[in-house]
Amino acid sequence: MRELIIDGELVKKFNPVHLEHHEFLPIAVENSRLITARSPRAVSNHEFIRNVGQLTTGYDTSFYTIQSELLKHELKLIKQGIYHRMLVSEKQNVVAPRGNILSVISNKGGVGKTTVSIELAHQFARLGLKVLLFDLDLGNADVSNKLKLFPENTLYNFFNKQVELDDLVVETEYGFHFIPGECGEFKLANMTWSQKQRFFRHIQNISFKYDLILFDLGAGITRHVIDFALMADDSCIVTTPNDIISGYAAAKAAFGRFVEINSKQTMSEGESREYTYSPWFILNQVHNIRHGNNLYQSLKQTIDQHVNQNSVFKITPEYLGSVVSDRDRLVDTYAKREIIGLRHPGSELALNYQQLASKYIGSGLDEDYVKPQRGSGLKRFVRMLGITSKF
Ligand SMILES: Nc1ncnc2c1ncn2[C@@H]1O[C@H](COP(=O)(O)OP(=O)(O)O)[C@@H](O)[C@H]1O
Ligand SMILES: [Mg+2]
Structure with a gap:
């Protein structure tokens, strides 16, 4: 040795x-x-x-x-x-495999999606991953607002075919790359089929350049938001002690669409139907870890009782962890264009974000751990859009 x-x-x-x-x-x-x-x-x-x-x-x-x-x-x-x-x-002189896409969703606004997305992006970058944070909150450009980053071009220009997705990537001082969303009328709901298809092609290409892509999605669980959430390989539902029911509703809504995609269409050769939807849960703004654990257990129980009893399709939620409530530190940090992981690296808040990132990456390395195969998200999206080209 x-x-x-x-x-x-x-x-x-x-x-x-x-x-x-x-x-x-x-x-x-x-x-x-x-x-x-x-x-x-x-x-x-x-x-x-x-x-x-x-x-x-x-x-x-x-x-x-x-x-x-x-x-x-x-x-x-x-x-x-x-x-x-x-x-x-x-x-081996080969291209690294496509990076994983992780979408962050919730039923309600203001539960901490964007904060979690930013802090996770930083923590993943700290661990050596090449990370792209993608602001898909098209109504609110939430990441830009928080980090005060307003590049000239946004997704709006991409959808108007003025720029390519690659042109939108900006490097940040926080160790990750970023694609800005848009503050305006443009919504995912307004996207045409061909815009979605173009978006898909670009995401597919860009995913080879990163180890991990994070989608920060807007509030709500409309069909369009869910379609983008399910385009990702993993989804992560953020909820708080006051919004447990909403967290459950978000899981159910995404699951509903998941079942629809997997039960209707005939599968092409070599493609297997997915039966379990496994969203991650983050309990944000808890008093302490035990508080988070307890809430998660009751959430899981509700899902088992109300969704999984009589269905071949199942939700198998997984717990990514919790984040303590610390509003003062967050407000002070973001007011200075900083992020928690850099400004207060020793705080419980930073430690919590660090633990979430570690758990997410660690789960992929655990040999006993069975997760949907890489690429399942984009394949799902192909089925949603009805794209016939081989993928
Ligand atoms: N762990 C936390 N403790 C206290 N306040 C938090 C925490 N996480 C987020 N917040 C606050 O909640 C508000 C909403 O957070 P945000 O990330 O913008 O949510 P969303 O993206 O879901 O709308 C912000 O003011 C943010 O500072
Ligand atoms: Mg947000």
Whole structure:
């Protein structure tokens, strides 16, 4: 066993600050010790993770003075999964597989979808994923409002065929890329079939460039919002202690459409029908973790009793986790064009977002874990639109 020690004492010599922030940049291995230096904020997370992966490959890494369990877990994820994926595609000179699309939905506005989407995008980027945050809230451009990012072109220009989707991508200072939504009259509901098809083609292309794409969808569960939610490989329903019924309603509405898509149409050769819809749930604004767990359990029970009893199609919800209520910190942070993960990295709020991201990525690496296959979302969308071309 080749052992590599990441030594907190050594790290401290370079700069004590970054240990608190759990950010460090490996620069060399010397006498089986990983020497690190402080990672300035501007350092690309991708480079950082690549560096960790490169330096720790071949070692059975142990962590000595670094106490944080979460940090250990994150480094394990980095070593097992993400870095491996990049390395394999690079070595074999093949294109990395299409990135996963995760949609964030809710029945009501104001439950915390956009905040969760932004903070998750940052946390995924921290873990080394190449992330695109896509503001699909076409009435409100919610991400732009929060981060005060108003690029010249928005989705509106894309749908008017003035620009391509690629042209809309902006880099942010938070480690992820971003496609802006629109504040105006244009709604998903107004999209024509050919606009949807064009959107689909572009998303399909762009998904090869990212490890993860997050859709922040507008409030409500109209047919159009749900179609976009189901276009994603995974959906995540955000709800709060005051809106549990709405969370249940969102799951049921998405499930209704899911069943419709999977029961009606004849499947083409080699395509299998999906029987279980597995949305993730996030309980936002809870008092504490136990509060979140309890609420989730009752939500799950309601689904089992009212939906799953007599149907071949089932909802098998999964719990991504909870986020504590901390309005003061959020308001103060966003007023300064900051995000929680950077401004208050040690806070419970930041830790919660970190845990959500870790759980989402970790679930994909767990061998016992059976999730819908990658690509199922876009295939679903093909069926919705009735596109006949081979996919
Ligand atoms: N964990 C939380 N604790 C306290 N307030 C929150 C939390 N998450 C979000 N909020 C607040 O709730 C409001 C709505 O959040 P937002 O993300 O815009 O929701 P949505 O996108 O669902 O409309 C914002 O004022 C936001 O600061
Ligand atoms: Mg929003």
